[in-house]
Amino acid sequence: MTFIARLAGTATIITSLWIGAAGAETVLKSSDTHPDGYPTVEAVKYFGQLVKERTNGRYSVEVYHSAQLGEEKDTIEQVRTGVIDLNRISMAPFNGIIAETKVPSLPYLFRSEDHMHKVMDGAIGDEIKAAFEPAGLVALAFYDSGARSFYNSKKPITSKDDMAGLKFRVIQSDIFVDTVKALGANATPMPYGEVYSAIETGVIDGAENNFPSYDTAKHAEVAKFYSLDEHMMVPEVFVMAKSSWDKLSPEDQAIFKQAAMESVAKQRELWAAKVKESRAKVETAGSKVTTPDKQPFIDAMAPVYEKYVTDQKLKDMVERIKATQ
Template identity: 75%
Template sequence: MMHFGKVAAAFTVAATLLASTAMAQTVLRSSDTHPDGYPTVEGVKYFGELVKERTDGRYEVEVYHSAQLGEEKDTIEQVRTGVIELNRISMAPFNGTVKETIVPALPYIFRSEEHMHKVMDGAVGDQIKAAFEDIGLVVLAYYDAGSRSFYNSKKPINSVEDLKGMKFRVIQSDIFVDMVAALGANATPMPYGEVYSSMETGVIDGAENNFPSYDTAKHFEVAKYYSLDEHTILPEVFVMNKAAYDQLSPEDQEIFQQAAKESVAKQRELWAAKVAESRKNVEAGGAEITNPDKQGFIDAMEPVYAKHVTDPVLKKMVEDVKAVQ
C-alpha cells in the first residue's frame, strides 16, 4: 500500500512540475500583412526560433501572416495598446506619430540598399529607435523591403510626364501622397489587401511597391507595366509593445535583442534571393519592365522635402544620412 502511495505522490509531483512549466511559457503574437514564406514573415519566425531555443521554451512567437489580425493601420494600434506583443510593419504609417520616421520615407534619400543598411545600422537608426519608445514601442530590428517603384495597367512609364493624371494607390502616408502629387499623378491611400481588386476594376490605374510584393500579391496579373524608378528604399520595422518588453528580465531582453539582430542578417539574405526570384516570376508572367531616367523623378521631389523637412531635427537627420558613406 505504501508503495502505491509513493508512486501516486511521484505522479502528483511530476504533474505539478509539468503544469508549472506549461504556465511559465509565454506566447507572443506577431502580425504581418504579407503571405507565409515572405522574407519578413520568415525573418520574424527565425527570431522566434532563436528566442524559444535560448529561453528554453519559456517564450514562443506565433506569426500571424497574410493580415490575419488586420491591415497595418489596425495592427499598429493593437501593438501599441498591447493587444498583440509584436508587429512587423512598414515604417511609413508611423510618419504621423514618430516624426523621425519621415526621413527614411523620403524619396531618393538613400543612394542604394547598401547605403540604407549603413544608415539604419548606425546612429540615425538608433535615433529612430529611441523615438519609437515615446509611443510605447521598442524597435527590435529593421528589415529590408527593397526599392519601391510604380506599376500600372495602362502603359509603360519612361518619364515623369508619363505619370501625369494617373491614379496610384499609395501607403497611408502624407509623404507618399505628396510624392505622387509632385509627379503630376493622383494618390489614393488604401489598405494593401484592396489593391488587386481596385486595379482590376479600374478604381486605380496602378500602385507602387517592390518586386516581391508585386509578385506575391499577383498585382502583375492586372498591372503588367513596371517602371524601375526606385523612388524609395524604405526599411520595415519590427517592433514590440514596450510594456511587454519591460516585463522581460535584463537577461531575456538581451536574448530578444540578439535574436532580432541575427534575424536581420537572415532576412536580408532571404530578401535578396526573393527579389531575384520575383523579378523572374513577373517577367515570365508577362510583366514589362522599363528603366526610366531617374533624374526627372529626383528633381520633382523638391517640394516634398520643402514641405516635410522643416523641423531642425529632421534637417539634421537628412544631412546625417547624406554624410554616411
C-alpha cells in the same frame, strides 16, 4: 509520521506545480500583412525559433501572416496597446506618430540598399529606434523592403511626363501621397489587401511597391507595366509592445535583442533571393519593365522635403544620411 509524510508529499506537489508554472511557455502574437513564406514573415519565424531555444521554451512566437490580425495601419494601435505583442510593419504608417520615421520614408533619400543598410545599422538607426519608445513601442530591428517603384495597367512609364494623370494606390502616409502628387499623378491611400481588385476594376490605374510584393500579391496579373524609378527604400520595422517588453527580465530582453539582430541577416539573405526570383517570374509572365531617367523624378521632390523636413533635428538627420558613405 503519517502526517509528516503527507505534508512532505503535499510540498512536493506544490513545488512541482510552481516549477511547471515558471517554465510554462508564453506565446507571443506577431502580425504581418505579407503571405506565408515572404522574407519578413520567415525572418520573424526565425527570430521566434532563436527566442524559444535561448529561453529554454519559456517564450515562443506565433506569426499571423497575410493580414490575419488586420492591415498594417489597423495593427499599429493593437501593438501599442499590447493586444498584439509583435508587429512587422513598414516605417511609413508611423509617420504621423513618430516624427523621426519621416526621414527614412523620404523619396530618393537612399542611394542604394547598401547605403540604407549602413544608415539603419548605425547611430542614425539607433536614434530612430529610440524614438519608438515614447509611442509605447520597442523597435527591435529594421528589415529590407527593397526599392519601391510604380506599376500600372495603362502604359509603360519611360519618363516623369508619363506619370501625369495616372491614379496610384499608396500606403496610408501623407509623404507617399505628396510624393505621387509632385510627379503629376493622383494618389489614393488604401489598404494593401484591396489593391488587386481596385486595379482590376479600374478604381485605380496602379500602385507602387517592390518586386516581391508586386509578385506575391499578384498585382502583376492586372498591372503589366513596371517602371524601375526606385523612388523609395523605406525600411520595415519589427516592433514589440512596450508593455510586453517590460514584462521580460533584463536577461530575456538581451536574448530578444540578439535574436532580432540575427534575424536581420536572415531577412536580407532571403530578401535578395526573393527580389531576383520575383523579377524573373513577373517578366516571364509578361510584365514590361522600363528604367526611366531618375533625375527629373528627383528634381520634383523639392516641395516634399520642404513640407516634411521642417524641424532642424530632421534636417540634420537628412544631411547626415546623405553624408554617410
